[in-house]
Amino acid sequence: MSKAANSVDGLRDDVVRLKGREDQRRRNRRIYTRRQRRIIGVVNLSMFFLLWELIAVYSNVPQLFLPSFTDVIRELREMSAEGILWGNLWISTWIYIVGMIISLAIAIPAGLAIGGISILDKILTPYVWAVYTTPRLILMPLILLWVGINDTARIVIIVLSAVPATLVVVMEGVKTTDTSLLKAAQCFGAGRVQRFRSVVFPATVPFIATGVRMGVSRGLIGLFIGELFTAANGIGYIIATSSKTFNTGRTYGMLLIFVLFCVAMVGLTQLLERKVSQWRAQPISA
Amino acid sequence: MSDITGPGEHTTRIAPPPSAMHERRKPKRSVWSQRLRDRLPGLLSFAGFIFLWYAMIWIFDPDPILFPTPAAVWDAFIEALQDGTMVPAVTDSMYAMLVGLTLSLVIGIPLGLVIGMSPTADLLTSPYLWGFFAMPRIALAPIIILITGFGMQTKVILVFLSAVIPLMLSCKDGVHTADASLMAAARSFGANKLDLFGRIIVPGTLPFIASGIRNGISRGFVGLLVIELTVGSGGIGTEVMRSMRQFDTARMFAFAGVLIVFAMVLIGISRRLENYASRWREDVVV
Numbered sequence: 001m002s003k004a005a006n007s008v009d010g011l012r013d014d015v016v017r018l019k020g021r022e023d024q025r026r027r028n029r030r031i032y033t034r035r036q037r038r039i040i041g042v043v044n045l046s047m048f049f050l051l052w053e054l055i056a057v058y059s060n061v062p063q064l065f066l067p068s069f070t071d072v073i074r075e076l077r078e079m080s081a082e083g084i085l086w087g088n089l090w091i092s093t094w095i096y097i098v099g100m101i102i103s104l105a106i107a108i109p110a111g112l113a114i115g116g117i118s119i120l121d122k123i124l125t126p127y128v129w130a131v132y133t134t135p136r137l138i139l140m141p142l143i144l145l146w147v148g149i150n151d152t153a154r155i156v157i158i159v160l161s162a163v164p165a166t167l168v169v170v171m172e173g174v175k176t177t178d179t180s181l182l183k184a185a186q187c188f189g190a191g192r193v194q195r196f197r198s199v200v201f202p203a204t205v206p207f208i209a210t211g212v213r214m215g216v217s218r219g220l221i222g223l224f225i226g227e228l229f230t231a232a233n234g235i236g237y238i239i240a241t242s243s244k245t246f247n248t249g250r251t252y253g254m255l256l257i258f259v260l261f262c263v264a265m266v267g268l269t270q271l272l273e274r275k276v277s278q279w280r281a282q283p284i285s286a
Numbered sequence: 287m288s289d290i291t292g293p294g295e296h297t298t299r300i301a302p303p304p305s306a307m308h309e310r311r312k313p314k315r316s317v318w319s320q321r322l323r324d325r326l327p328g329l330l331s332f333a334g335f336i337f338l339w340y341a342m343i344w345i346f347d348p349d350p351i352l353f354p355t356p357a358a359v360w361d362a363f364i365e366a367l368q369d370g371t372m373v374p375a376v377t378d379s380m381y382a383m384l385v386g387l388t389l390s391l392v393i394g395i396p397l398g399l400v401i402g403m404s405p406t407a408d409l410l411t412s413p414y415l416w417g418f419f420a421m422p423r424i425a426l427a428p429i430i431i432l433i434t435g436f437g438m439q440t441k442v443i444l445v446f447l448s449a450v451i452p453l454m455l456s457c458k459d460g461v462h463t464a465d466a467s468l469m470a471a472a473r474s475f476g477a478n479k480l481d482l483f484g485r486i487i488v489p490g491t492l493p494f495i496a497s498g499i500r501n502g503i504s505r506g507f508v509g510l511l512v513i514e515l516t517v518g519s520g521g522i523g524t525e526v527m528r529s530m531r532q533f534d535t536a537r538m539f540a541f542a543g544v545l546i547v548f549a550m551v552l553i554g555i556s557r558r559l560e561n562y563a564s565r566w567r568e569d570v571v572v
Binding site: 032037040041044045048064065122123125126127130133134135137138139140141142144145146217220221224225228229236239240242243244246248251252255258259262263265266267 | 327328331335352405409410413414416417419420421422424425426427428429431432433504507508511512515516522523526527529530533535538542545546549550553
């Protein structure tokens with residue numbers, strides 16, 4: 001527990017709070033049944049789209065700013081027929097997944113190492129926090145200068161956005177390992193490696209899952225920015241160019257797809273997070 | 287479990303620990319030396335960073351266009367100060383940032399609290415909040431640029447949008463974690479809904495609001511920079527992009543450095559706020 005970390009962050013509490021509030025939230029939300037929630041959700045969303053359609057058609061908002069929902073759907077169909085939709089979606093997904101795999105492969109081991117080895121912690125923690133706090137987006141032009149305008153730059157941007165978010169959570173997760181467990185393990189003669197493998201690591205798994213979720217959502221920002229600056233394809237590129245050519249139907253359509261893409265990514269990781277932290281929630285609250 | 291949150295953590299930040307022994311030994315300088323000692327790892331790592339920078343230049347000997355020396359960056363900074371490009375850029379960016387943040391506080395906090403209080407509102411808004419949260423808000427930038435143009439307005443709107451969603455979600459979560467037993471106790475002593483809100487929920491939510499503000503600041507910077515970097519509407523990001531186009535890397539580093547300093551200061555302030563808001567919570571959070 002280095003002083004440096006303590007003086008910079010309020011974030012350790014954040015991480016712990018994050019774990020606590022998931023359980024609490026589930027406890028507090030028992031007013032509607034699952035079925036009711038689902039029905040209301042569907043009605044709610046369809047009302048939204050209906051309202052959108054009505055406002056777009058019957059109000060004075062120019063169509064350039066707000067195309068009607070049916071227009072957007074038509075545009076999506078057209079894009080799908082032209083092959084623009086699936087090709088670009090595929091490219092974005094591919095780049096995103098490669099970027100995320102690289103990020104996680106860097107962030108998780110590095111987080112475990114920095115959190116677990118006290119010398120590394122002392123030396124590197126200030127840097128980690130500094131990098132975490134800075135808006136890394138300002139480095140964007142620098143990346144273009146160093147890497148060039150290509151797919152590698154896109155991946156670099158995703159990695160830069162995602163790594164610090166994941167690393168910080170994993171690092172703090174390691175530090176929250178229950179010291180009494182560690183002491184017990186030590187008393188029973190567990191070595192450094194063994195302690196790490198059978199005490200620290202299992203205790204950190206839920207934090208890793210949280211970190212992955214944070215990284216995934218930051219990585220999406222990186223993906224979009226990368227496509228805005230460097231790409232000649234991908235979802236972000238279509239969104240940017242279609243708005244420049246005043247084809248807003250296409251912009252909205254692609255935005256819808258992008259929202260679905262993001263919700264799918266974040267939802268998947270949240271599912272993972274819930275699965276992984278289940279075993280941990282029980283012994284603590286009991 | 288109380289050692290997770292580390293009870294001493296916040297107090298060291300707000301005031302030096304009143305240890306009697308310590309004060310007797312150094313009656314006068316204790317506050318300042320304590321402060322200096324708290325900052326020492328940060329200062330050391332900054333010195334280390336500069337040293338590493340020089341070392342890298344000495345080892346790799348890169349083209350100054352790709353990687354300038356710290357001295358060159360400092361010169362560029364002074365030059366930008368003198369030729370009058372630095373000050374307007376900084377004030378421009380900070381103005382957009384502060385106005386957007388203030389707006390998001392004024393709108394986001396009450397909305398978040400209300401949504402958290404009412405399960406129905408929660409259910410109705412959650413798909414939209416969720417979609418907005420998962421999707422990087424900067425994806426909306428092309429549409430907003432289309433509607434409001436390239437000016438200050440666009441920047442403010444994007445900062446607002448980027449900051450308001452994390453803030454709302456944070457407030458909402460805070461309300462959800464309000465202690466159920468406290469609520470029950472208050473209710474049995476005859477508190478009405480307004481009392482519950484003012485006496486239990488708002489104080490309980492303060493730390494969440496504060497951490498939401500911190501998140502909002504860091505997200506807000508992303509929104510601000512995307513606009514400044516892409517459309518060149520003035521501000522630090524635009525200057526960075528302009529320097530890059532002229533291959534004046536030292537100037538680019540100087541502007542990026544200034545932005546990073548400002549971000550750190552803002553986030554530092556919000557951390558203080560957070561510590562202040564959650565100082566009473568230490569022993570309440572399990």
